[in-house]
Amino acid sequence: MAVMRASRSLSRVALLAARTPALAGARSLSAKPVRLSEEEITSLTPAGWTTVEGREAIERKFQFADFSEAWAFMSRSALAAEEMCHHPEWFNVYNTVHVTLATHDCSGLSKNDMELAARMNKFAGSA
Numbered sequence: 001m002a003v004m005r006a007s008r009s010l011s012r013v014a015l016l017a018a019r020t021p022a023l024a025g026a027r028s029l030s031a032k033p034v035r036l037s038e039e040e041i042t043s044l045t046p047a048g049w050t051t052v053e054g055r056e057a058i059e060r061k062f063q064f065a066d067f068s069e070a071w072a073f074m075s076r077s078a079l080a081a082e083e084m085c086h087h088p089e090w091f092n093v094y095n096t097v098h099v100t101l102a103t104h105d106c107s108g109l110s111k112n113d114m115e116l117a118a119r120m121n122k123f124a125g126s127a
């Protein structure tokens with residue numbers, strides 16, 4: 001319940017920021033994401049993530065001690081995703097979470113993917 005309340009209030013902050021030009025500009029919440037070049041993708045992709053074959057996206061498989069640890073990681077990542085208005089594609093089986101990140105709004109990869117990937121690494125304790 002507390003998580004849902006936190007999630008709703010984060011969404012409200014993001015919505016408010018998107019409607020407030022000064023805040024939106026500062027956090028790029030309402031700006032259309034810019035598609036990264038191949039060089040930028042190479043230099044900005046966080047440790048542990050690789051590009052997906054045949055698709056402009058990055059992926060990483062996270063492994064945890066058990067389901068509870070995997071779910072804690074997913075909860076933290078979900079709140080970060082809501083805050084960023086940028087959402088992962090993911091698949092969870094017991095203690096593994098396979099994550100794919102891409103930006104539909106620019107049909108490729110953007111800095112949002114790199115930022116979410118870096119935050120997920122931190123949540124998993126690996127960077």
Ligand SMILES: C[C@H](O)[C@H](O)[C@H]1CNC2=NC(N)=NC(=O)C2=N1
Nearest residue numbers: 085086087088102103104105106
């Ligand atoms: C309107 C809304 O903010 C956009 O559709 C957001 C939502 N979440 C998103 N998530 C991802 N991964 N890519 C997007 O382009 C994207 N766009």
